[in-house]
Amino acid sequence: MLPRREVFPHVIEMNHQARRRLGCSVYLIYDGPEWMLIDIGYEDTVAEIIDMIRQMDFQLTHCKYLVATHADVDHVQGMKQAQELLPKAVTVAHPEAAELMKSAERIMTFAEISAQGISIDLPAIETGLTINEGDTLTVGDLTIDVWNTPGHTSSQLAFRMGDLLFSGDNVFRDGCVGNIDAHHGSDIADFIASLERIRDSDVKWLLPSHGPVFANDRAFMQKVIDRLEQYQHMADFGTCAVDWPLLDEWEDELATGQGPTE
Ligand SMILES: [Zn+2]
Numbered sequence: 001m002l003p004r005r006e007v008f009p010h011v012i013e014m015n016h017q018a019r020r021r022l023g024c025s026v027y028l029i030y031d032g033p034e035w036m037l038i039d040i041g042y043e044d045t046v047a048e049i050i051d052m053i054r055q056m057d058f059q060l061t062h063c064k065y066l067v068a069t070h071a072d073v074d075h076v077q078g079m080k081q082a083q084e085l086l087p088k089a090v091t092v093a094h095p096e097a098a099e100l101m102k103s104a105e106r107i108m109t110f111a112e113i114s115a116q117g118i119s120i121d122l123p124a125i126e127t128g129l130t131i132n133e134g135d136t137l138t139v140g141d142l143t144i145d146v147w148n149t150p151g152h153t154s155s156q157l158a159f160r161m162g163d164l165l166f167s168g169d170n171v172f173r174d175g176c177v178g179n180i181d182a183h184h185g186s187d188i189a190d191f192i193a194s195l196e197r198i199r200d201s202d203v204k205w206l207l208p209s210h211g212p213v214f215a216n217d218r219a220f221m222q223k224v225i226d227r228l229e230q231y232q233h234m235a236d237f238g239t240c241a242v243d244w245p246l247l248d249e250w251e252d253e254l255a256t257g258q259g260p261t262e
Pocket of ligand 1: 169
């Protein structure tokens with residue numbers, strides 16, 4: 001039997017449990033015999049993760065939910081395999097993520113980035129329950145509040161349990177945020193609103209979908225938000241930006257016939 005290496009009471013993170021990097025964060029939440037998983041990652045680590053869970057003395061038939069924070073391939077590719085190993089678990093996702101998973105959509109899930117030669121298998125995944133803002137999930141006596149935190153993608157979910165927030169791809173410990181990409185359905189204004197919501201909440205700890213757990217610090221979050229505010233006016237972000245002030249300046253200069261200035 002493996003000792004359970006909790007990151008917080010009732011919470012195990014499988015990379016932390018394994019003491020090495022397996023892929024995206026895979027959170028196991030449990031109370032009594034009942035448990036659930038938030039994300040599963042790529043197929044090639046599913047067997048190892050489920051085996052560790054078994055060795056920690058969890059009954060596979062007591063897994064209540066298999067939750068997807070969103071439909072990105074690095075979070076859900078292994079769902080189908082996990083469903084086979086955890087037949088009693090209900091697969092749970094945001095309605096839009098459920099659609100992408102069902103149709104094995106390839107662009108919005110980052111399975112296919114043809115310009116970079118990225119083409120990753122993504123099986124079609126059926127969802128048993130769709131959830132959205134305001135819904136709750138229960139595991140044993142624990143209650144988990146569902147937040148829709150759009151920005152990285154419109155279907156991005158986060159999950160609040162007491163002073164913990166399973167924060168998905170909203171923000172990471174180094175201040176990076178989830179990939180902003182027009183083809184992924186990213187929206188910078190929505191992203192800022194989601195980060196402000198996290199900043200203004202009394203959540204103490206952020207449990208992200210990539211990298212280590214960290215504290216929800218107001219000054220840190222503000223710095224991230226300020227950076228994204230800039231993105232809204234930068235050509236770097238293409239159609240995700242709302243405007244490009246340089247072109248307005250240029251228009252004024254064109255009208256007055258202004259040439260190059262030092
Ligand atoms: Zn991700």
